[in-house]
Amino acid sequence: MNWRGGLLKFCEVAGLPIFEPFVRLAAGEDKKEQFVGIAKYVLLPIVAIALFLGFWAMAANTVVTDSAKLPSPKATWDAGAQLIAMHYEQKQADRLAKQEKVGEAVRYMAEAKAYGEAAEKATGAKKEALEAKSLSLKKRAVSAVNYEPSSAPTFIDQIWTSVGTVFFGFLLATLVAVPLGVLCGMSPWFNAALTPFIQVFKPVSPLAWLPLAFIVIMWYYAGYSAGETFFNKAFLISATTVCLCSLWPTLVNTTLGVASVDKDFINVADVLRLSWAQRLFKIILPASLPLMFAGMRISLGVGWMVLIAADMLAQNPGLGKFVWDEFQNGSELTYARIAFSVFVIGMIGLVLDRIMIFFRNLVSFGNPAPA
Amino acid sequence: MRGYVELFRLGKTYDTHKGPVVIVEDFDLNLERGEYVALLGHSGCGKSTVLTMVAGLNPITTGGVAIDGREIDGPGPDRGVVFQSPCLMPWMTALDNVMLGVNQVYRNASKNDRIDLASYYLNLVGLGGSLHKRAKDLSQGMQQRVGIARAFALKPKMLLLDEPFGMLDSLTRMELQEILLEILVRDKVTTVMVTHDVDEALFMSDRVVMMTNGPRARVGAIFSLPFERPRVRADVLDHPEYYEYRRKMIQFLEEQDHRKLKADAEAREQAKKQDEAEEQQVAEAV
Numbered sequence A: 001m002n003w004r005g006g007l008l009k010f011c012e013v014a015g016l017p018i019f020e021p022f023v024r025l026a027a028g029e030d031k032k033e034q035f036v037g038i039a040k041y042v043l044l045p046i047v048a049i050a051l052f053l054g055f056w057a058m059a060a061n062t063v064v065t066d067s068a069k070l071p072s073p074k075a076t077w078d079a080g081a082q083l084i085a086m087h088y089e090q091k092q093a094d095r096l097a098k099q100e101k102v103g104e105a106v107r108y109m110a111e112a113k114a115y116g117e118a119a120e121k122a123t124g125a126k127k128e129a130l131e132a133k134s135l136s137l138k139k140r141a142v143s144a145v146n147y148e149p150s151s152a153p154t155f156i157d158q159i160w161t162s163v164g165t166v167f168f169g170f171l172l173a174t175l176v177a178v179p180l181g182v183l184c185g186m187s188p189w190f191n192a193a194l195t196p197f198i199q200v201f202k203p204v205s206p207l208a209w210l211p212l213a214f215i216v217i218m219w220y221y222a223g224y225s226a227g228e229t230f231f232n233k234a235f236l237i238s239a240t241t242v243c244l245c246s247l248w249p250t251l252v253n254t255t256l257g258v259a260s261v262d263k264d265f266i267n268v269a270d271v272l273r274l275s276w277a278q279r280l281f282k283i284i285l286p287a288s289l290p291l292m293f294a295g296m297r298i299s300l301g302v303g304w305m306v307l308i309a310a311d312m313l314a315q316n317p318g319l320g321k322f323v324w325d326e327f328q329n330g331s332e333l334t335y336a337r338i339a340f341s342v343f344v345i346g347m348i349g350l351v352l353d354r355i356m357i358f359f360r361n362l363v364s365f366g367n368p369a370p371a
Numbered sequence B: 001m002r003g004y005v006e007l008f009r010l011g012k013t014y015d016t017h018k019g020p021v022v023i024v025e026d027f028d029l030n031l032e033r034g035e036y037v038a039l040l041g042h043s044g045c046g047k048s049t050v051l052t053m054v055a056g057l058n059p060i061t062t063g064g065v066a067i068d069g070r071e072i073d074g075p076g077p078d079r080g081v082v083f084q085s086p087c088l089m090p091w092m093t094a095l096d097n098v099m100l101g102v103n104q105v106y107r108n109a110s111k112n113d114r115i116d117l118a119s120y121y122l123n124l125v126g127l128g129g130s131l132h133k134r135a136k137d138l139s140q141g142m143q144q145r146v147g148i149a150r151a152f153a154l155k156p157k158m159l160l161l162d163e164p165f166g167m168l169d170s171l172t173r174m175e176l177q178e179i180l181l182e183i184l185v186r187d188k189v190t191t192v193m194v195t196h197d198v199d200e201a202l203f204m205s206d207r208v209v210m211m212t213n214g215p216r217a218r219v220g221a222i223f224s225l226p227f228e229r230p231r232v233r234a235d236v237l238d239h240p241e242y243y244e245y246r247r248k249m250i251q252f253l254e255e256q257d258h259r260k261l262k263a264d265a266e267a268r269e270q271a272k273k274q275d276e277a278e279e280q281q282v283a284e285a286v
């Protein structure tokens, strides 16, 4: 495949029709047709966004209460830029502090060495005192080297925490939902046993789950103090909530995918007398992958949506907590920052969705999903 | 008489929401080893039903099927099936599709031997150059060739073909018919082929079994063809009795049509009479 074919294929699989006209233009195809494509996928959205910003700016001038006003696009943008700048400042400061500590450690070590040498020459009580001094200096040096800046997480840190939490929760959900879905799809008996659970728990909101997830984790972590455990408690609570909510779309779609494998494929498997494992791995799983991934795509979307709420309640240091804290602070910048977070949350959701579309299209043997 | 393959009073009843419907009843047929039988009949008469029962994919209601003296029990690789649509796994290559069955039947052969065998049959059907193409990227005709190679590579005792060329254009169809006959001459596999096409039945088979229209379809007539093997299309067409056989078969099908039309008309008449009677009752009641 030449570069043109490769790029076009990528646009299709990644669900990015927006780049297609540019690729074709670069390959020297009919200009007029490509400009239509550009107008449709680039210009039109730009116009729509401009209109939206206009209305927003108008609304920002109108919606004003005694204590607060709707942030304008400009204020939102500035707040965002400031948040990002703050992140870099903070990291810079942390780095400086760390450097200073390392310098300190070097100094302590040098002093400790000097005391140690003096101790070798001395005798009796004096020697003991000098050795003790040297040892305590060494200890101080070690603790200085191990210093971790304890500044509050910045906005960017919180984004990473959120993304990490959602992926962890999603991974857990996938690990549970796919095998269960396969079993449900293959065995009507198993499906019948599980159906009441699926039907009842699927529509439950995360806010109801959270306190229950809370108890289980509190029980599990009883007796440990913070920092002793591999996972942070709040992180686990959030991730579990994400997991419990994003379980269902994958489970339901996997069941459907496995149960609706083409009868002809099953006939082929029957004629060949494939073993149970071969039937599963060679036929049923590959045939049901597209639906499975369609379910996982929905799951990840649901997980991301739920995470913000879970973060807020569990006080997991993620975007949800950021929004909540801002709201509680009630500073001048509060609403602009929240508005900015809304966009960031949306953009990350978009990227996650694209990633899942990409995977789904990879396994869908030539029928890409509509983006 | 006992044949190599024996269909003994084979019958099928489907449960529909209107109650059980007997589609095929008392279907008797014996095939000799290496014989090629075509199953011809109107659409919906139950040809696929008979074939899938022999394949073991469709539970038998009454009667039974025995191959080489043993009654069949479920599907198995001793009966290769070529379906009307190719039924390849679209995510696998042509070779892998054939290997799926080969791995199953020749478990003790070395991996290289198995690959050789699969490639050999793919070569026979003219796909030597497309071994590693994905099935979804092959044309219909090529996919059907892979299906044929997959069935033959199992070295089955029996081959069951359900309108194997139905979805192909006539040129590809003729080419594949000849390829199929060539392999059959080599491997001497007992074959049952379902078809709609009188000329295909005449060119390919030793005997043509005509089915009556359903419900309760059964064997209506059997024609033993005098054409020599190996078959050459031109010779078969030039054979003095070719058109005579062709005429008889079409006549049989048309008779079935008439019978069906007559039966339909009678059924309509019956329904009308019943309607009238009911209306009269209503009128009397009022």
Ligand SMILES: Nc1ncnc2c1ncn2[C@@H]1O[C@H](COP(=O)(O)OP(=O)(O)OP(=O)(O)O)[C@@H](O)[C@H]1O
Pocket: B014, B015, B016, B023, B041, B042, B043, B044, B045, B046, B047, B048, B049, B050, B214
């Ligand atoms: N699973 C089923 N349940 C109920 N009725 C069925 C079922 N399968 C087939 N039938 C009915 O049995 C009859 C015979 O079907 P079959 O597929 O064997 O016909 P056919 O001769 O192969 O037709 P065609 O030439 O169109 O393929 C049809 O009337 C069909 O409606």
Ligand SMILES: [Mg+2]
Pocket: B047, B048, B049, B162
């Ligand atoms: Mg049929």
